[in-house]
Amino acid sequence: MTPSQSPEVALRAQARAAFLHNHYHALPEQVTALDGDASFRRYFRIIHQGQSFILLDVAPEVGDVTAFVELNTMFSQGKIRVPHIIAADCALGFVLLEDLGAEHLADRLAKLSEVQGYYESLIDMLPDIARLPASPHMKPYDAAFIEMELDIFSEWLLTKWLGFEPAKVWCQQWTELKQALISNMLAQTQVTMHRDFHSRNLMWHNQQWVVIDYQDAVQGPVTYDVVSLLKDCYYRLPEAQLAHLQRYSFEVLREAGLLPPHSHFAEYQQQLALTGLQRHLKATGIFARLYLRDGKPGYLHNILPTLQYIYETAKCVDAFQWLATSLQSEIIPLVQAKLEQQK
Template identity: 55%
Template sequence: MYEGFLNSYFGNCGYQYSAITSDASFRCYHRVVSAQHSYILMDSDPDKLDNRPFVELNRCFTQAGLKVPNILHIDMDSGLMLLEDLGSKHLADRLDDQTRMQDYQEIIALLPRIASTPASDFMKPYDGQFINMELDIFWQWLIGDWLKLDERNLPVTQWTTLKKQLIDAMLAQPQVTMHRDFHSRNIMNVSGEWALIDYQDAVQGPVTYDAVSLLRDCYFKLPQAEFNMLQSASFAKLDEANLLPHMTFEQYQRYFDMTGIQRHLKAAGIFCRLLLRDGKAGYLQNILPTLQYIHDVAKCYESFQWLATWLRHDIMPKVEAKLSYQTV
């Protein structure tokens, strides 16, 4: 099905392609090999996805001096793109290596460059309405559609207050360019250089967002001592770049925590949506670690004690029971 597109690039050179792991979106990927060189073929259905941000933000990040895959050939009508092959070594593949702390420190050094990338018209507005919509993913897909809990028995008033508190905290921060999914599976090591993938949802948003995505990763929990050092390092790097005007480390930590709660509520909901809407069950194992992050932060704030209690004594046991027999 891809021969016409590939022939228009490779001409008379022979090639072979084979499917590789897809991501959490509607995209699928193939590795193409021709003349001992490899490439990535991305199939991104234009009827389901707007591919213009992928192309435009690729240019934006490249101009900012960040490594993203080169786009070698493109057919916007069919949603096919031939990309530079960055290999298969993600940060996630190096987390047990002796170089883990060095890796994280090098990646943290990228945060100011990402944050300073000029805004693009293809970055969606990340405003209160959008943040609220993201929070509703948790309520709809995890609480309602997956656990099937009756809203009459849920803490609706506290939830409404929580959403406003999180939205206010996120909008009060300096607004910068953020990758928006800056975690160990979307950062690759290419011949010693760090590269970004899955960047097409970048927006202008809270300055702590990418740091919390990296350091409170839904797919990997850093040891507490390492987290503490790296959180301090992220503050220092952003502060040195004048991206945290008049912000103390204590304020940074609070913004970091509030942003993390919002991100992890959204992520837990998305993991359920991937199962129910898209038939992808591979993310279910990440729900409980993600809820654990929320619990551990919420219990440190008096106004969020109810959230910690609700998760620990009601929601997490129900999730554990659901996962034990894994019904849809």
Template identity: 40%
Template structure:
């Protein structure tokens, strides 16, 4: 936040609490242009209206509250300036709580939330994760990772290979039951609150999209990796819960696993591109070490499925051999 916006936020916060001596302490920024401060028992958010979806945040926060899903509650808002005051969920990010001994229990809690999240009544009002939406997302990987970060010049054949791969992934996402979808349901956006429940953050970008998307965001997290057994157990738990909620639309267990794999591949290609964009466009290099792990997910999944094996071979020989990516995932 530049000094002028910080001053404006502090002035606004003092007005809301009628406390002229209130001081705000920076907590952090994130991958967007938002900045978070703590003071007076609340979290104060600078979310520039030119870039941030503050109206959507307020709408979804209300829907989550009505559904009984823990999340920040909006106490005050100034949409013109892009300032929010929300409840303070503390500092226990799920990522810091995870290890080999705790991951199963924590993931079971996170997975238990997903059917309730998927069935939020506002699903019909959310933007559709449709062909046009995915086309924008799918352009991020070649533009920012391949061309800008790695300096690759793609041939016509390579562009066609990518286009065919993305078409396959788009068809997979559209074929699934379409539900309310968080889009970033992972260990950095889940907070552990006092009663050991999990609370959601960063939900302003929710859309209506494929059932398996939030599950794969959690289990194949870009920021931490687990053995296949953890992922398979999580898939099984989610399948049972989605089935009990009537959300599977006749999907068999194998069909669910296939949809999960391809949905993750689309997400991870986008994420790898975003990590490069954060570095080059936004001056945030801290996400670069997450790219090799994210692309390794892509490679392993693509190698398993015949329609994507040509893409897997190209990734392994043309992209992952680049010196910028030569570190362990």
């Protein structure tokens, strides 16, 4: 144990070394921690006998890798390319995976001439994900769960980070907005959704897309993965491309039989917009929570772009004009002031 290591960290490092030794019958030459995951999961790059692997490490007291392992099998059987699992110990919380490199969709978006093709190929994958069967390893994505996600915004972004104290009428309108968003999401065709289908969870490896971080998949609204991809918190599509890809996704889902018969594009756009509103409200709260609870300030700069998505949707819905006004006059200025303090 080094002087800076706590006993818990040292014990976990010992358990990690033991798992790797049991698999390789030797200690690997190199174990390097990888940064960047917005969760309790830790990843390490393992070099052994000239080959590279990735180790997923989730201490049992903070999480469980069982869903990761079981849903990996389900996605693979559904012809979705996910990382190959080489070895796993769910009780100890270790999964050894193939190394996919480091090129995500986010890294390829500088090639502007190819962006539309990338997105179309990824939208083409969504029916295969949607048709995957429900699994006991999926959490129920019901009204209570959707509301809990929305409350992350009010609790972590507004109250705990900004110290925002809404008036009574604001709270009443917030309750009505939550119910409207829940109703929209439950009224849609319910399918298997990845739930974080965005530019940092889609990797380019051996000339094909590989889906990672699928372990939180649930059965939920058919538009959810579309809006995760097209209104990404980490990358904003140009308006013309966004309009084209929304139409393209509508045609793909309709031809796959995943939308109700005689669906209209305008109704689909409304469902996309409201589903995106729910997702983006949750996401801004998560970015604040990552900072306050988990000591990860790296996601704070994603809050303003995500709030912009929320503002643009809210101002186009008569019943949500109050939220657009509140964002513009109160919430966004508070966020800007907080971010200035972080510099």
